[in-house]
Amino acid sequence: MDRDTELRLLFWRDGQTKAERLAASALRLYGYEEIDPQSPLGGPDGKKDILCQKGGVTWIGAVYFPTGPVRFPAVKRKYLSDLEGSPTGSQGFVFITNQAITPAQRNALMENARSTGKEAEILHLQQIINLLDSAPGYGARLQYLNIPMTIEEQLSWSVDSDSQTAKALATNTRELLALRASIDRVQTDQSQLIRTLGLALPGGSATPDLISVSSFRKSDVFPPISGELSMSLLLLFHRLTCFDLPTRAVGQLRTSSVSLANREGLRATHIQPPPAEEVEERLRTLCDEWNSAYPALSHSVTKLQAIARFHASLLSVHPFLDGNGRVARAILMQQCLDMFGRADMTLMNKGADYYAALRDADRGDYSSLIALIDPIVRG
Secondary structure, three states, rough: OOOHHHHHHHOOOOOHHHHHHHHHHHHHOOEEEEEEEEEOOOOOOOOOEEEEEEEOOOEEEEEOOOOOOOOOOHHHHHHHHHHHHHHOOOOOOEEOOOOOOHHHHHHHHHHHHOOOEEEEEEEEEHHHHHHHHHHHHHHHHHHHHOOOOOHHHHHHHHOOOOOOOHHHHHHHHHHHHHHHHHHHHHHOOHHHHHHHHHHOOOOOOOOOOHHHHEEOOOOOOOOHHHOOOOOHHHHHHHHHHHHOOOHHHHOOOOOOOOEEOOOOEEOOOOOOOOOOHHHHHHHHHHHHHHHHHHHOOHHHHHHHHHHHHHHHHHHHHHHHHHHHHHHHHHHHHHHHHHHHOEEHHHHHHOOHHHHHHHHHHHHHOOOHHHHHHHHHHHO
């Protein structure tokens, strides 16, 4: 669907109102909160199409969706005009556009905003494509671009944490965790109550996968974190990314065997996770192989091959009862940051193509997975 999504975004035919609504959905997928379109039905908005919050900062969102490709000077003029017209009290400026903008051009634009003391971000064509072509974005893609979901995408969308049931459970997760902590502190013999609360916690991921909407550049001179992977480091990644899971599961390898099912609920025919008693040995071997190869990885192609192989192998082991995807993507992000100096996770497709690439990797073909990882380091 990637090409269809690109063409319908680039050759936009649905006007400013729908563009602002699509932009609001893209911001939500990108991790913004309290999104408030100012005048989506027309009328004066004071050059602030959208108000939103992120990281404790109030952002002004400006939307630019021309009806076809335009040259960069036109994008720059619109950006500077909207920036100049944004309220002086706002702390951040985010520009949402259906145009392709190079990393150098994005940096030049954002420097203009930063010179005024504002935080700055740009959601450009490729980022919006990846947001809409991922499981959480399929609904917005259908609503605003009228692109139907394939059977694989429907399956991916239905199990994504953005489902209505998961959202309802997520609303009460923090309250449940706080109550659980209070009971633990009392240290009374209320084992049955604690067990009941543990069962009440949602089985899926309640915390948004913020790694997937993050972008980083390496600016320090410290040794690479992923240069020496170990069991303890893998467990640390799990603690940091899966803190919302029940305490008994955080930073712990699974102690029971699991099997993966297909969409009919039957045991899948592709590679199944190993028995629980083999998990630790498999992980140690995986880390040893990575550490041995790391010093010799000097070419971008071999680096990407190594990252893809590690990512697929880690997921095939399925070391944790929950949170395996978050941990694998967090490690992948760090590997990209250490080896390429950048990691723009917003550019990784996590939709049906991602799961198809993992199936190919199970059969020893890593080319599709490498193609999905490559944009993360290229920008």
